[in-house]
């Protein structure tokens with residue numbers, strides 16, 4: 001039988017789940033449409049979607065590295081990343097793309113490990129931002 005997770009590992013997982021939920025709420029509040037095809041409305045399933053793979057924690061919650069895509073575009077992204085990449089470049093510019101790639105590469109090589117308190121800090125920030133957007137406040141970027 002596998003050994004039960006340590007309390008610190010459970011706390012980390014819980015904090016990460018909360019950060020994921022907060023990021024989804026934020027993306028829903030900010031976009032509400034597919035950034036690559038524009039789909040919105042009834043019957044469209046919008047998903048939390050990452051430009052650079054969300055498996056790298058340090059860029060998983062970077063507000064520039066995620067948005068919303070419809071399920072079809074999100075599925076296509078793996079084979080046609082240029083669609084979302086072009087949206088990003090038009091929206092944020094090349095400097096931002098280079099910055100995001102550099103941050104992602106550090107994360108891929110094991111740098112900037114996320115701790116439980118990092119997930120909680122991110123969750124709190126995104127929860128507040130989502131609430132403000134839902135209250136009708138505008139956000140730059």
Ligand SMILES: [Zn+2]
Nearest residue numbers: 034037070073
């Ligand atoms: Zn789409």
